[in-house]
Amino acid sequence: MEKFLSGDEAFAEGIRLACPDVISAYPITPQTIVVEKLSEMVEDGSLDAEFIHVESEHSALSCAMGASAAGVRAFTATSSQGLLYMAECLYYASGGRFPIVMMNANRSTALPWNIYGDQRDSLSQLDSGWIQAYAENAQESLDLALMSYYIAEHKTVSTPFMVNLDGFILTHTYEQVDVPTQEQAKSFLPPYETENKLDLDNPKNMAFSAGPDTNYIFKYKEHAAMRRAIPVIQEAEQKFSEIFGRRYTGLIDAYKADDAEYILITLGSIAGLCREITDKLREDGIRAGVIRIRYMRPFPADEITEAVKQAKAVAVLEKDISFGNEGTVFTNICSALQGAGLTVPAYNFIGGLGGRNISHQNIIEIFEKMQSGKAGRVNFIGIEEGENA
């Protein structure tokens, strides 16, 4: 059924269709609507779940872990400071291999205090062992809510999954969204079954300590499981397209990149504007292209390098900066380029921090700088002295 929904509302609809058994979350702008909607669904009986009111994000994820350790499907959601507050638990959840799904509304981190969108919150947690996906629009948000459980709970993966929505730009913007039926969702997403649970008939020691001999083997296994998510993502998208008729493109979403000379790599909701500019530049005979990263973890190194191998220059536009170095997405991409032996010039453009607007003109200028080569390695959009920073 077609509905007019915000990104947050669409995500809540997706979670309703995924039928989690336990939801524990603490409201924080701009994620609040997800928690409000889910609590209303539990209240009116359209979602049969335990809704646990917690006093903090640390408790929210701890509760979700407890639920997952009892063998049921768990959900939580947060943003910004809330994500940072639950950071300790992120590593517990991934190390315990609890396939919890979390929605994170991408928002800047204090200080200065700010509630608007950038991606510094989730990108700071790339090493926490969670699968990380970035949605572009409300429909993809709903669809990722369903697909995330399929991928996270897959027996070969069993890894928690964070779905990121750009704060306000996506969480609060209304779009037409196709909401599938419960029957369709059921045929897509099997019930959660696991051996990784508290079981009276088969008592286990869970969530224990492990010394130097074995600890690193556990870490190796976390890494291997995350890499195994790559074929499972493809499997999920194939099954999803058969049932819902919408086809997703794996770890990246490449637009006119096949023959592109100048490729802009980005993630999240800004990608739509970048594609629009690409079309405009193509009319002027400039072979522009866009790659939208859908998954930051597992990182699509092979997919990106394959897509840019013919390019004359690439630029990475991200709402993040790792102070004293460069944008973290850029670091990841440069590592992939080096690994593939590509020596294409690569430029990093930092923008949108604290929700600052990234304009048409900003993106046109990024393509111009790619062509002229007159750009520093790291460039802060709109700040003169930020060039060649």
Added chain:
Amino acid sequence: MIKPTVREKKVFGVADVPEDTSFEAGYLVSVNSGWRSIRPVVNTEKCVGCMQCYLYCPDGVISIQDNKAVIDYDFCKGCGICSKICKPGAIGMERER
């Protein structure tokens, strides 16, 4: 009374380590009592098998055998709680040599 026993320590390879952070409960491979300076000693004449020490022991090292408390010195840390809680005064604390 089910009590885990100390087993032979083996080297775990990648295939032996489980996927998730869980393992068979009570899998003990090494003793752990090195820092004990005093040890509880049960006077079986006085012990009435009331199980209070068994219930209070924070390390779960006390079992009741033939209606008498038995202490597992491989894991007892010597905290003395059993001695404190013992109403008949059957558990005394003796200095470790």
